[in-house]
Amino acid sequence: MGTGGKHxxxxxxxxxxxxxxxLAAAAAPWLAPYPFDAQDPGRLxxxxxxxxxxxxxxxxxxxxxxxxxxxxxxxxxxxxSAVIATLLGIAYGLASGYLGGRTDNLLMRLxxxxxxxxxxxxxxxxxxxxxxxxxxxxxxxxxVSWVTVARLVRGEVLRLKSADYLDAARALGxxxxxxxxxxxxPMMLGPLLxxxxxxxxxxxxxxxxLSFVGIGLAPPTPSWGGMANDGWAALRFxxxxxxxxxxxxxxxxxxxxxxxxxxxxxxxxxxxxxxxRESSA
Amino acid sequence: xxxxxxxxxxxxxxxxxLGLLVFCVSGxxxxxxxxxxxxxxxxxxxxxxxxxxxxDNVSITVIENLMExxxxxxxxxxxxxxxxxxxxxSPDGLTxxxxxxxxxxxxxxxxxxxxxxxYGWKRLLNPATGAEYAYFLYDLVNAYEYNSGRLTDASQxxxxxxxxxxxxxxxxxxxxxxxxxxxxxxxxPQRRDLIERYGRRWTDPGxxxxxxxxxxxxxxxxxxxxxxxxxxxxxxxxxxxxxxxYVINDRSTALTLYETGDLDLVPLPPEAIPFYERSPEFVRxxxxxxxxxxxxxxxxxxxxxxxxxxxxxxxxxxxxxxxLKGGELPTNSWIPxxxxxxxxxxxxxxxxxAARARLAEAGxxxxxxxxxxxxxxxxxxxxxxxxxxxxxxxxRTLGVAIAIDNQEWKVYLKRLQTQPPPLYRLGWxxxxxxxxxFMALFTSQSGNNHSRWSNAGYDALIARAASTGDPxxxxxxxxxxxxxxxxxxxxxxxxFVASQNYLIKPSLHGLRLNxxxxxxxxxxxxx
Numbered sequence: 110m111g112t113g114g115k116h117x118x119x120x121x122x123x124x125x126x127x128x129x130x131x132l133a134a135a136a137a138p139w140l141a142p143y144p145f146d147a148q149d150p151g152r153l154x155x156x157x158x159x160x161x162x163x164x165x166x167x168x169x170x171x172x173x174x175x176x177x178x179x180x181x182x183x184x185x186x187x188x189x190s191a192v193i194a195t196l197l198g199i200a201y202g203l204a205s206g207y208l209g210g211r212t213d214n215l216l217m218r219l220x221x222x223x224x225x226x227x228x229x230x231x232x233x234x235x236x237x238x239x240x241x242x243x244x245x246x247x248x249x250x251x252x253v254s255w256v257t258v259a260r261l262v263r264g265e266v267l268r269l270k271s272a273d274y275l276d277a278a279r280a281l282g283x284x285x286x287x288x289x290x291x292x293x294x295p296m297m298l299g300p301l302l303x304x305x306x307x308x309x310x311x312x313x314x315x316x317x318x319l320s321f322v323g324i325g326l327a328p329p330t331p332s333w334g335g336m337a338n339d340g341w342a343a344l345r346f347x348x349x350x351x352x353x354x355x356x357x358x359x360x361x362x363x364x365x366x367x368x369x370x371x372x373x374x375x376x377x378x379x380x381x382x383x384x385x386r387e388s389s390a
Numbered sequence: 391x392x393x394x395x396x397x398x399x400x401x402x403x404x405x406x407x408l409g410l411l412v413f414c415v416s417g418x419x420x421x422x423x424x425x426x427x428x429x430x431x432x433x434x435x436x437x438x439x440x441x442x443x444x445x446d447n448v449s450i451t452v453i454e455n456l457m458e459x460x461x462x463x464x465x466x467x468x469x470x471x472x473x474x475x476x477x478x479x480s481p482d483g484l485t486x487x488x489x490x491x492x493x494x495x496x497x498x499x500x501x502x503x504x505x506x507x508x509y510g511w512k513r514l515l516n517p518a519t520g521a522e523y524a525y526f527l528y529d530l531v532n533a534y535e536y537n538s539g540r541l542t543d544a545s546q547x548x549x550x551x552x553x554x555x556x557x558x559x560x561x562x563x564x565x566x567x568x569x570x571x572x573x574x575x576x577x578x579p580q581r582r583d584l585i586e587r588y589g590r591r592w593t594d595p596g597x598x599x600x601x602x603x604x605x606x607x608x609x610x611x612x613x614x615x616x617x618x619x620x621x622x623x624x625x626x627x628x629x630x631x632x633x634x635x636y637v638i639n640d641r642s643t644a645l646t647l648y649e650t651g652d653l654d655l656v657p658l659p660p661e662a663i664p665f666y667e668r669s670p671e672f673v674r675x676x677x678x679x680x681x682x683x684x685x686x687x688x689x690x691x692x693x694x695x696x697x698x699x700x701x702x703x704x705x706x707x708x709x710x711x712x713x714l715k716g717g718e719l720p721t722n723s724w725i726p727x728x729x730x731x732x733x734x735x736x737x738x739x740x741x742x743x744a745a746r747a748r749l750a751e752a753g754x755x756x757x758x759x760x761x762x763x764x765x766x767x768x769x770x771x772x773x774x775x776x777x778x779x780x781x782x783x784x785x786r787t788l789g790v791a792i793a794i795d796n797q798e799w800k801v802y803l804k805r806l807q808t809q810p811p812p813l814y815r816l817g818w819x820x821x822x823x824x825x826x827x828f829m830a831l832f833t834s835q836s837g838n839n840h841s842r843w844s845n846a847g848y849d850a851l852i853a854r855a856a857s858t859g860d861p862x863x864x865x866x867x868x869x870x871x872x873x874x875x876x877x878x879x880x881x882x883x884x885x886f887v888a889s890q891n892y893l894i895k896p897s898l899h900g901l902r903l904n905x906x907x908x909x910x911x912x913x914x915x916x917x
Contacts, residue, residue, distance in 0.1 A: 146782060148778075148779065148782045150709040150712050150713065151712075153712060153713065154661075167661070167713070167775055168713065168775060168778055168779060168782075241795070323769050323774075323796060327793060327794060327795060328774070328777070328778050328781070328794055329778055329781060329782070339774075342642070342659065342660075342661055342771045343661040344642070345642060345645075345662070346661050346662060346664075346665055347661065
């Protein structure tokens with residue numbers, strides 16, 4: 110129980126930090142002291158100071174403003190791609206698990222094929238086709254990450270399908286749609302929420318990775334990974350340019366993961382029971 | 391004296407004995423002087439050491455130090471006698487006769503003859519060789535016909551070894567800078583017997599036979615290339631014994647190795663320059679390399695010269711030196727500073743009002759209705775900075791939002807050849823220090839003109855200038871051509887002329903760094 114309390118506090122802190130990042134992202138145009146793409150050739154690569162709290166990059170752009178707008182990009186990208194992926198996964202997993210039989214077999218083998226392709230490679234290919242804008246990137250990330258959600262949902266459906274309360278519902282004359290929407294989906298909310306909380310940071314990290322290697326969002330869209338890429342060349346001489354976005358990425362990913370762990374412990378029935386047994390031992 | 395020393399040794403115990411021993415051993419080593427080794431970094435593995443096929447800087451740098459051609463550049467980049475001791479030009483300017491020295495030898499002892507040059511040039515032009523630089527000798531009689539396969543008889547190409555020491559070259563039209571061309575690696579002599587015996591592997595260490603200041607001692611792929619002084623070099627053995635060229639593609643890594651004393655010479659990455667500018671080891675050399683943005687003039691909106699002029703007028707080039715920090719020289723004209731016919735008065739200078747007016751004339755007042763276009767560049771930190779800066783400048787001055795897109799170098803080059811983007815970045819470095827090398831780039835028949843722009847008047851001016859001996863008249867021809875290129879038709883916007891920034895150890899002497907980016911090592915000594 111002691112660790113549980115600590116978990117609780119950590120999760121609370123993470124929630125607050127994420128709330129702040131989210132608010133900053135939403136209020137970017139009012140919060141940011143400069144436009145994110147305003148270049149000042151007279152103030153290149155300045156260290157953190159009074160005019161520019163976090164310094165400037167090699168085009169003389171304010172790092173704090175880019176960080177705030179970058180939060181907007183990262184959050185939009187992370188949340189929307191995770192939500193789309195989850196919706197896609199739910200639909201696919203429900204169809205596969207609920208229909209069962211040969212349909213299930215076919216859908217699952219198809220999933221295996223997609224699963225076998227390396228994520229990053231698939232994202233790179235998709236962004237080439239869909240374009241390197243925000244929408245293209247969101248679509249590419251969603252199309253890659255729905256697979257795990259689909260598997261999870263199918264597993265849950267198979268577990269619940271033979272439950273007595275479903276038989277009862279059927280006996281009372283409930284149709285397929287009612288069974289799925291009212292009796293199946295709500296039961297999966299816990300695991301789905303947990304998956305969502307892990308998918309968001311994964312998407313943010315994937316975008317950062319792509320931007321860092323120079324194939325992410327097209328400039329001048331400020332993205333944390335792109336900012337880190339900008340700072341990489343000057344690592345030895347102007348370390349603040351890479352430290353600022355790296356810390357932002359690390360903090361966001363960490364808080365999402367802590368929150369995800371916490372939700373997992375609380376909402377995932379199987380994990381909770383295992384944890385319970387362990388603590389009683 | 392002796393007893394006291396004995397006492398000292400005894401008091402110091404075994405440590406003293408060990409110290410004495412070390413002293414003796416190091417003294418023995420010092421007796422034989424260590425070999426003078428020069429350690430450099432090269433940005434990549436040399437793609438080839440076959441000088442008919444080499445096109446890139448790294449390969450050419452290595453080959454330059456292994457070989458000697460008919461002519462070589464002096465400090466002012468004038469062609470000077472090398473293997474050719476002198477040359478005559480016929481009164482009509484169409485026949486060059488090179489007289490070769492008879493004391494230059496290959497590393498296997500055989501003399502270098504005019505036949506080796508004839509073979510090398512015909513191999514360059516042979517379509518089976520597939521040399522990208524074949525066009526270099528297109529001014530020779532029948533060279534283009536032979537290279538394009540319309541003529542199969544190589545003996546009709548305008549280069550003949552009259553005897554062992556006389557090479558006769560026949561040109562289609564007089565080329566005033568021809569002795570500059572013969573200083574470039576693709577015209578260096580080659581050994582028919584060895585190439586026929588070894589095939590594609592004739593450049594392997596142990597097989598490669600050369601005639602220059604150094605020989606190829608070792609080539610470990612993706613690791614290092616080792617050159618050793620050639621004792622039989624006709625101009626005297628170089629002072630350094632060995633050159634080690636390490637393959638290091640990351641410039642900051644190379645800088646770290648320089649600081650730890652593992653490299654003697656290193657090109658500086660841009661962001662490091664401000665930290666070393668005042669160091670006595672810092673050397674800046676302006677180079678003959680122009681950086682430009684080109685338009686694909688066949689597709690709207692850039693098929694309208696007024697739009698191209700507006701884009702050129704909208705760029706404040708004075709921002710570049712601060713952004714890049716490498717001693718870049720902003721330019722509005724195309725022929726670079728340091729080259730004949732350089733004229734800073736030509737070209738469109740920054741004029742935001744005129745830029746907006748020109749764009750309005752073309753039908754896009756304040757940028758309204760301007761279609762979505764993408765500017766492309768190859769992935770590189772410098773190119774990114776310039777692309778993002780131009781993107782902001784065009785938006786600021788013209789109200790036009792341009793998307794930018796980057797690709798890896800090889801992919802990018804292929805795209806330029808097959809389907810040039812509406813706006814693209816490129817650079818051009820001098821192969822020979824004559825304006826023809828820069829101006830012929832944008833003629834209709836040039837394979838490197840990706841703008842798809844073609845102007846018969848421009849082509850005619852370039853052809854005339856190549857055959858014009860009088861400098862004043864030649865200057866006028868190039869001025870006229872540059873006005874067409876950078877003021878009137880504007881298929882390209884010249885941005886700046888680059889510099890090379892090095893750190894060089896003070897122990898290094900006699901290194902000639904020139905505007906052609908060639909590292910000539912034969913006169914280097916280490917003290």
